[in-house]
Amino acid sequence: MKPVYRTLAWLTVRSLAWLFWAPVAFAVGAVFREVVGDTIPCGTCSSQIQLLGLWVCGGCGYSWHGWYFARCEVCGDVPPWVECERCGASTMNPLLFG
Numbered sequence: 001m002k003p004v005y006r007t008l009a010w011l012t013v014r015s016l017a018w019l020f021w022a023p024v025a026f027a028v029g030a031v032f033r034e035v036v037g038d039t040i041p042c043g044t045c046s047s048q049i050q051l052l053g054l055w056v057c058g059g060c061g062y063s064w065h066g067w068y069f070a071r072c073e074v075c076g077d078v079p080p081w082v083e084c085e086r087c088g089a090s091t092m093n094p095l096l097f098g
Contacts, residue, residue, distance in 0.1 A: 038067075040082070044089035049082055069093050 039048040051068040059077035064070075071078050081090040 040091060040094070042084040042087065042089060043091050045084060045087040047084060047086045049084050049091060051082070055079075069095055 038052050039050055041047070042049055052066070053068070054063060054065050055068050056063045057072040057075060057077055058079060059072060060075040062072055062074040064073065068082055069079060078096065079093060080096060081092050083090050
């Protein structure tokens with residue numbers, strides 16, 4: 001009977017952690033999305049890079065229409081950078097820390 005109680009306890013702890021973590025993660029994502037917005041300035045040529053459009057995931061190849069720095073719906077990958085269409089330089093994802 002111990003494994004059943006241990007499993008139930010583990011599921012309870014995980015569900016409580018998720019109950020408190022999910023709203024925080026959603027709020028942080030929403031705030032960062034509003035701070036970054038729909039364009040980001042290129043660090044090299046200072047032109048505005050559009051973050052809304054048709055994108056292809058670098059990890060799995062899935063394509064979607066939406067915000068560039070959103071998590072891929074298939075593999076969960078987040079793009080670490082975006083390339084400037086004008087000069088070709090890469091600009092890091094401001095949502096990734098580190």
